Amino acid sequence: MLGCGTVGGEVVRLLREQATELAARAGAPVELVGVAVRRPQRHADLGELVTADASGLVTRDDVDVVVEVIGGIEPARTLLLEALKAGKSVVTANKALLAEDGAALAEAADASGADLYYEASVAGAIPLLRPLRESLAGDRITRVAGIVNGTTNFILSAMTESGASYAEALEEATRLGYAEADPSADVDGYDAASKAAILASLAFHTRVTSADVHCEGIREVSAADIAAAAGMDCVIKLLAICERTPADGDTPESVSARVHPAMIPASHPLAAVDGAFNAVFVEAEAAGQLMFYGQGAGGAPTASAVLGDLVAVARNRTVGGRGPRESTYASLPVRPMGTVPTRYHVSLDVADRAGVLSTIAGEFARHGVSIAAVRQTGGRPDGGPARLVVVTHTAPEAALAATVEVIAGLDAVRGVESVLRVEDLGRKGVAG
Template identity: 85%
Template sequence: MNGNAVRVALLGCGTVGTEIVRLLREQAGDLAARAGAPVELVGVAVRRPHKHPELGDLLTTDATALVTRDDVDVVVEVIGGIEPARSLLLEALKAGKSVVTANKALLAEEGAALAEAADASGVDLFYEASVAGAIPLLRPLRESLAGDRITRVAGIVNGTTNFILSAMTESGAGYADALEEATRLGYAEADPSADVDGYDAASKAAILATLAFHTRVTAADVHCEGIRHVTASDIAAARGIGCVIKLLAICERSPATADSPEAVSARVYPAMIPAAHPLATVDGAFNAVFVEAEAAGQLMFYGQGAGGAPTASAVLGDLVAVARNRVHGGRGARESAYASLPVLPLGAVPTRYHVSLEVADRAGVLATIAGEFSTHGVSIAAVRQTGGAADDGGAARLVVVTHAAPEAALAATVQVLAGLDVVLAVDSVLRVEDLGRKGVAP
């Protein structure tokens, strides 16, 4: 074993940082054996030192000075957000320090700048913990599948929203009640916006698409919708066609056609998926991601997607890899963005839809509505009507399930339908994703 320690600076000591400190201390011997040298924590930057008296002389409030110290080899960042994390990590990379980060928001916006800085200094940039917590996902995309052609990455990458939707499915509760329960149990933050509005999942989708398709994809490229407007009626409607609703991150490669070049898309939204699909059974705060590749076929990654200990596990895995490179020489995989494929806007992406309408219950209504779908090039797969004059005072509920159609065509159809005299309300529009599996009920 090399006698020279690999010296680590830690930025942030909240839930994840505390676990990192614990694991570094409790597993020091094993980590040293795996890395080839002792892995030594030499400084921890925090805003409120009085909250961490157990760290003693390791503490500092001067993060900039810490990341540029001569006795620091690796900087581990778990403070989150864009600034000051961005500036600190760029300073660290410029100073020749390797970086391990769990910061998905930063990577989704500034990943290219960080990768370029790492390349310029010849150091490592690792970020396994930024997506899906403890689940080994990014390294397989970047390394294990480097010889294959990935066509789609899709899955559940936010535990808070999955817990809420699972609770709504199991109990019939509304969104507000399920969110309250998630907050009480600690699965949702006091301000849950990043989770329930889809922003957290969108950042992760950008990272996944970048790795899978060798193309720089940022958070701004990802269409993002959350789950605030999913109702108990939507959950019941999904059950009625053999589906469940999940908040999905979907990254796809679109083949070239006579009219357009090869492209990629990345989107986050609640969607109906077949109850028979493995993702449909992922409940609670767990994450699961399907990867489809031309040679490897379908692969599924499942496990704890968040939390202090699971995220720290992924950070420590990266830290050992970086330390090993420091001890024995060499570097980890660099950024691969050679493909530079265009990113499709959501309007160009075809998807199936489940449209629920409240309509006047009289002759000719169905023909009128079907005509509007046809006019906009949206093919109907199935129609179901419930209610009628006897029980709804002349109103009926009409559910239309479409074949795959571009988002723009469906949006135009719904806009026209909402203005028809015979349509009393467009109650909901949900996408239906079969994710390459058979079993979606028409």
């Protein structure tokens, strides 16, 4: 095993406590033969198992499987490539590496005949990747959308329930251990973007990397945005949305992957996912609508997924089988974010005087963005400040961005307070 932090420590514990049961499930004893860490002195409880020589460990003759839980790109990439080239199967929870360079790992596994499993890389204990890769292999998946980061979901849930500001909710998340001292990977959306790349790759049989994923975080979500969502019978969630778009005229079939905060109907199952929990909503042509829900992070839940993969690899070794290989036969192009359509909720600080609304509406029309509803609050007879909310029909991202850029420069517009996407995600919810 590479690494022995929160997740690794739980893997060790479960391996020891469930040794007999794991052997029965795998068809052979599963024995931990070494743990590579940077500071061996901190892991005296591992005795002779601990080593600082990670490269030597992954190529040892008595090693069949390498479990990687150190995270990050390097040295994880180099070590896992060494292991795969040496014929060792790999179980990893490393979402960042898989999203950036999963192709290199898959190619190395194919070349040596080793297995590559990574269920723990997305949504912790929730069985999600295996159903996408295996259970739904006979179906065409059209959309995967969900909450895949527990920290941001906790923060947004706290803001919704108590009316707290973003800063107050983040402070609470940090105090309770849901947010790291540096929460950037979570609150800026990078963690969710890595997971979106993995989900899109599996769902659409196309290599999608983290660089292909449009990414926005939740730092700019305000208490006013939360209240505005409630007024529309919606809630705000940080969503990872991966979609397959059919060909249309001269436009080929394509895929898109994006991470951003969005308003979703309170009636949708994802709206009820609170706290640090994760949930992913899958839509397929034959299976219909499916939802996967559970604990998406934490030592024990993630270790559960790691051990599930470990048992699968051990079974393959015992009976002579091989795990599923990378499937990229579709090789669909990734759609530019500017062409991805959705609805928008735009909040503007404007002067309350005659002609302002018509001028703003004219700019929306000029850019081809249709207005669904307009609401104004505040304002004074002398032209004092007012809050103008515009909700659009579906429009391409680029058209909306161009509209907002022009409107922000109008004399009557004091500022663009917020721009949030509105995602319907199938109002009917989950098919029973």
